[in-house]
Amino acid sequence: MKITKAMKKQLQSTKKSQNLIIRGRIIWIDFQKGKERLRKSTKLKYSPVAFNFVKKNYEKYLENGAEIWLKKEFENYENSLTQKRLEKLDFPKEKPFKPLSFDKLIDDFLAEKSLLKFSTKRTISSHISKIKCFLKSKKIENVFDFQRKHSLDFANFLIKNGISSKMTFHQYFSTLNSILNLAIKQEILSQNVLFLPKVSMLKEAQKCPFSLDEVELLLKNSTGSLNTYLYIAFFTGMRLGEIFALTWGDIDFEKKEISVTKTLDFITKKIGSPKTASSYRVIDLLEVLEKKLYSLRKDSSLPVIDFNVNKIRTSYKTLLKSLNLKYRVLYNTRHTFASIMLSRGEEPMWVGCKMLGHKNLNETFKSYAKYLPKNVVERAKFLDELRL
Incomplete structure (x- = not known):
């Protein structure tokens, strides 16, 4: 997950004795127990209110099982706040979520490959043509809409479209993988969920030399x-x-x-x-x-x-x-x-x-x-x- 400026500001406001982490929109505490360094989930989704609640109750969270009853306590606290009181809280606001289309990400990817040899760019373009057909067939327009399960869907799509060579199959996945990795480098995605499925029906390219x-x-x-x-x-x-x-x-x-x-x-x-x-x-x-x-x-x-x-x-x-x-x-x-x-x-x-x-x-x-x-x-x- 991308850490926003609002989150960074709150993280910087914590005491030196308190180490808070935001991972996958969940607030975690990082603490030392004896010689062992531990991390513990608060089970609370990040929000300015939740973050301040964890800061206030940091010591309580160190107790075993405290995150369960503290979560209920937070829910009661959150429900008691009126909308008016929430508006008065002086918390920095997060930027509105802006979706990124796959078409824009692919254009960025091709722009980075513009200085490669023509033959290499031609190969990449042929891969992208099929990738776009797949995304259209699954109605995946936004980068955030691509899920792990779509890896299997992409594999089946390639097989149905006549890709039987193991090497060619891997090349298509490699191109899609590079596109999604670019989204991570651009801080659009926090992780790449694509994986390469094992497919037994694929054939190794056969070499048949002359004697x-x-x-x-x-x-x-x-x-x-x-x-x-x-x-x-x-x-x-x-x-x-x-x-x-x-x-x-x-x-x-x-x-x-x-x-x-x-x-x-x-x-x-x-x-x-x-x-x-x-x-x-x-x-x-x-x-x-x-x-x-x-x-x-x-x-x-x-x-x-x-x-x-x-x-x-x-x-x-x-x-x-x-x-x-x-x-x-x-x-x-x-x-x-x-x-x-x-x-x-x-x-x-x-x-x-x-x-x-x-x-x-x-x-x-x-x-x-x-x-x-x-x-x-x-x-x-x-x-x-x-x-x-």
């Missing part, structure tokens, strides 16, 4: 820009946008390195900064890829892949069909690099942090732990010496 034999098959049977794309994707683990933003000047054949400093936004067709700070990286140019690119090199300012992404996707889909391979989205080339390298014993730090651009190894292990080679060792061999 090394399938990689070889795809490279041998592809041509032109698709072939170049697949070589880069399979042997660097770069993201789609990073590959399409790559220019020949980013490739250093002498140092055998590739600098990843930009990405292509497929919606706006504009070159921007990489996904995260850790995505800025210098990766190794593996020999198999170096041989392929060296023969194709052009002017440093020209793109390495001079083909439309939609045409690449179409050619890729046709190639999979002709080879009778299961369809996988183009992004699986990144997962393929990680799975093959890790399963063949390459260092996770090199694979995850240097090549893929992960922030730390936790991110790598979270996504690719199952591909790490499992060495079979005999555990606790020393126990064989026991004579049991």
Whole structure:
């Protein structure tokens, strides 16, 4: 609950020996009993009259069970006061309650996100669009009208609207959570009642990498820009946008390195900064890829892949069909690099942090732990010496 100026003034007026707290509109006393510090509810809702009553009877409240009979005493005292006498009491008045609409809070939230990358803002906007639909369906216009039970309602709303991915489900809740947290920072709400329900029907995003034999098959049977794309994707683990933003000047054949400093936004067709700070990286140019690119090199300012992404996707889909391979989205080339390298014993730090651009190894292990080679060792061999 927001503490008003009126409440602050009354709290400051208490004696040093009296420590009063207002929590959830209830007046509490804070006192020392021996070496123990205790807090006790007076069971009285805050009002100027109630606050003065507690101040006057502070010592009585320290007795066990006193809050029960004192509450009745206060009710009798309050009922005895006439409206005229109440008006004469010189208590500061609280400001009238002003409701805040969710639309205004969302506008404030978007304003704070205005300096983010366009692609990030686009994702947030798509989340907010669904959040607004949900609020409208529940006739929730005011921020104060959102209750804890609405968390379950929001979860059911997302599921009914086709959200089955666990990651996407969590992202929607994260956006709504951030909006409600802003209300706390603005001192509109005292707490965020939203919680993330556990939903068993949600699916983890499935990675379906190609095997090394399938990689070889795809490279041998592809041509032109698709072939170049697949070589880069399979042997660097770069993201789609990073590959399409790559220019020949980013490739250093002498140092055998590739600098990843930009990405292509497929919606706006504009070159921007990489996904995260850790995505800025210098990766190794593996020999198999170096041989392929060296023969194709052009002017440093020209793109390495001079083909439309939609045409690449179409050619890729046709190639999979002709080879009778299961369809996988183009992004699986990144997962393929990680799975093959890790399963063949390459260092996770090199694979995850240097090549893929992960922030730390936790991110790598979270996504690719199952591909790490499992060495079979005999555990606790020393126990064989026991004579049991």
